Amino acid sequence: MKKIAILLLSLMITGCTAKSIQPSFDHDVKQTSSSEVYDYLNQSLDSFIFSKSDLPTYKGETVEWGVVSGEGEIIENKLVKKSTAKEYEPIVLEGTVQGETYTFENIMLLDEQTGYLMTYFGGDDKNYENPKLAYTFDGMLWYLINDDKPIFKATTGSKKVRDPSMVRKKDGTFALIATQGWDNPSIYVWDTVDGVTYENERLLQVNKSNDDLKMSEKQAWAPEAFYDRRIDQYIVTWSSPKDGGMFYNYTNDFNDISYPNQLLDTGFTVIDGTIIKEGYNYTIILKDEREPMEEYSQLFLGTSETDYLGFDTFSSKRITGHQSEGPFYLKRDYDYILYYDDYTRKQFQAMTTYDLRSEEFEDVEMIKEVIAPMTSPRHASVIPITWKEWERLTKGFNVEVSE
Structure with missing residues (x-):
């Protein structure tokens, strides 16, 4: 399974009324990844996915999706909540395309909209x-x-x-x-x-x-x-x-x-x-x-x-x-x-x-x-x-x- 580096957040404390954080993601700074496929799928996945929602393809090419952790399952390319899932269920997905498998974190699976x-x-x-x-x-x-x-x-x-x-x-x-x-x-x-x-x-x-x-x-x-x-x-x-x-x-x-x-x-x-x-x-x-x-x-x-x-x-x-x-x-x-x-x-x-x-x-x-x-x-x-x-x-x- 391919490991993907995650950008780290750095904090910068100032003398203002509230502390300020240093932005950790700039448009000119690309995520560490050697794969265009990963970048495309990572951006295509939403942060919150309602149950029974379609999962993305890669520019029309089929992706084989699986649930790594969390009470969800893939049914006909839809991410579906299991009956045992919490109302707000953290999910980790993996997607396989062109012979490579990629892992995607920080996804919250919700009930149907x-x-x-x-x-x-x-x-x-x-x-x-x-x-x-x-x-x-x-x-x-x-x-x-x-x-x-x-x-x-x-x-x-x-x-x-x-x-x-x-x-x-x-x-x-x-x-x-x-x-x-x-x-x-x-x-x-x-x-x-x-x-x-x-x-x-x-x-x-x-x-x-x-x-x-x-x-x-x-x-x-x-x-x-x-x-x-x-x-x-x-x-x-x-x-x-x-x-x-x-x-x-x-x-x-x-x-x-x-x-x-x-x-x-x-x-x-x-x-x-x-x-x-x-x-x-x-x-x-x-x-x-x-x-x-x-x-x-x-x-x-x-x-x-x-x-x-x-x-x-x-x-x-x-x-x-x-x-x-x-x-x-x-x-x-x-x-x-x-x-x-x-x-x-x-x-x-x-x-x-x-x-x-x-x-x-x-x-x-x-x-x-x-x-x-x-x-x-x-x-x-x-x-x-x-x-x-x-x-x-x-x-x-x-x-x-x-x-």
Whole structure:
């Protein structure tokens, strides 16, 4: 069995309020591997795999998959949980292709996916800048959680929570991150096991300067994050118009954070990018922040042929046709739904596509009262969840849903 070297994390303690970590994975630094096959499969494997999900092939070539450890099994190229598995089951896989066998670690096997959980803010003046939740089974019909009311209110910082985004942590549980008010260099972070109770409220400064990158230390908008099993770290992305675009940091646990790096360069200011992983490929949907807003303030696409730090091709086409921001997407069996904040009209809109990299989207006829029954919703994010996770939410907030 071929052994693969894992990149090591080095810590660097500074005199800042929070410690900073030295990024351990840079776009110019390649993982130690003599095999293009390993690199391809390692990037193609997700950090979290829902039971009965298809495992990747190598550029169309069949891979013989096996479970090295963990209560899972391979059935018709799908990774399936055994009845004896824990709710969050750590898995080690091996894949054999072209006569070579490779081992892949840091994978969490989940129950089957049952729908999507939305985090958003908005509403009346009293409850405007507070986090809220909604849920969908099919990507079109949304159910309110807690009746469009805040699920909690912040007690530190500006106490203004915008652009909330749920992040699955490597143990299967969650962190909720959010913009802190308007012009602040720190983001909010909370931990939650069930999506009902939120603990350990803290501020994490992501916009800060070092010798290599001088920042305004003023803004950190629309944070999103995801776990990368290849380097055993979380990548936090966010926007700062004052600094000209989008940036990213690394963190081990949402307590310590690296200095920022520029995420991409379009030649003009962009914000609100959401990154989409499709097997080996990455796509980003983001907002053109140039003025006049009536002309430029729309969404467009970026693609990468390497990873989430390699976005270098951007569409000239603006896909929404009117002022829009805060995109998020849902994957269905055969297509994707792209939702976005139609902020001048205080509602969400949606578009569908079979290929996120094609620039070809079709409008979905929206019936606001049925499809998205929120009051003046703003910038949202979604995360796929399981039935057990949905049950904990419904019990915690006394939600009644009839299909």
